[in-house]
């Protein structure tokens with residue numbers, strides 16, 4: 120399985136500066152890797168974006184999320200559903216998956232697993248079953 | 251329930267929150283004295299979490315201290331310094347002391363502080379932290395482990411209406427509201443048109459019914475703090491005209507006061523704004539003058555008037 124991770128890294132590192140979090144959300148974030156944000160934010164830009172649209176932490180870099188938001192709206196050929204997913208609430212990173220292949224985890228569904236307390240009671244499958 | 255929680259349930263009365271000063275040494279008495287100027291006007295005050303990435307007495311300790319001196323605290327929790335386990339522990343810890351109000355922030359980066367060499371954590375981000383607090387309120391840790399009885403929490407968040415991407419900021423605020431934020435303290439905004447557009451977008455989509463919008467106003471005394479915020483506080487920009495207006499005035503302190511008053515009036519007139527979040531950099535009694543000019547009465551009077559009204563009905 121290590122070989123898949125290696126292939127993924129070779130492809131995604133040069134294009135997206137992939138950090139191999141093992142739970143890829145590139146498609147939902149305008150093909151911009153949120154793990155390259157110095158705060159590794161998964162849910163949009165922090166409040167520290169500079170007036171010129173650059174990063175609070177690295178003034179020389181355009182804010183990753185400013186870029187992501189722009190691309191998610193304007194990038195050609197991006198499927199509409201991916202654009203629509205931009206503002207979804209993405210769950211906390213599972214730190215155990217770091218270095219793993221996100222392709223493998225997408226196929227197995229492992230990247231969609233969240234801790235039981237993450238899903239609000241009203242939206243949990245048991246609640247739906249009862250309703 | 252906390253007064254803030256009651257006001258949110260009522261859904262119409264004015265809400266005033268305040269930024270409690272930090273403390274780095276001294277006793278509970280000293281802390282009480284520091285709170286004295288702003289506290290009488292506030293329904294609740296923020297026990298800040300190492301503001302601008304500078305270490306101070308902790309958010310948890312200050313929240314408990316406030317509780318002990320009769321000021322209603324809002325525990326501010328940022329994501330910079332602690333992972334999700336510690337964040338849950340802090341919220342549950344203050345709940346043990348009767349603190350219910352929680353405000354969830356991503357937080358400034360370590361590089362904004364005086365120990366930029368420190369490790370940054372950001373295990374969660376702001377919107378995830380709101381959802382986490384909501385889980386605790388529902389009686390479960392993130393792991394699913396039961397909490398019985400569940401803490402009674404009043405959850406809020408922050409958003410910066412003044413920075414990029416401007417058109418997206420209201421959507422990000424909406425994400426936090428959908429995750430469980432019932433109040434939103436906005437970052438200070440020196441671009442009135444940006445604040446208007448932000449609040450209008452939330453209002454048009456019904457989010458201001460679900461969540462109290464509280465724009466921040468910072469009482470400044472002159473051009474110095476405006477220049478400082480513009481150059482050194484991440485995400486804040488102050489137009490040159492605004493700085494010049496205060497700097498070039500014959501009486502800078504008075505001109506700064508007028509600017510702050512106008513900001514309050516402007517914010518309070520926006521449909522969907524429930525109140526203000528006050529920060530006092532002047533510390534010269536101006537908050538009393540400001541509240542008088544705005545027709546805002548002290549918390550005790552607002553509280554008793556509301557009670558009289560309830561009894562009469």
Ligand code: SF4
Pocket residue numbers: 155156157158159160163164165166167168169173174175176177181182183184185
């Ligand atoms: S400014 Fe943008 S890239 Fe920089 S830390 Fe904030 S969200 Fe991340």
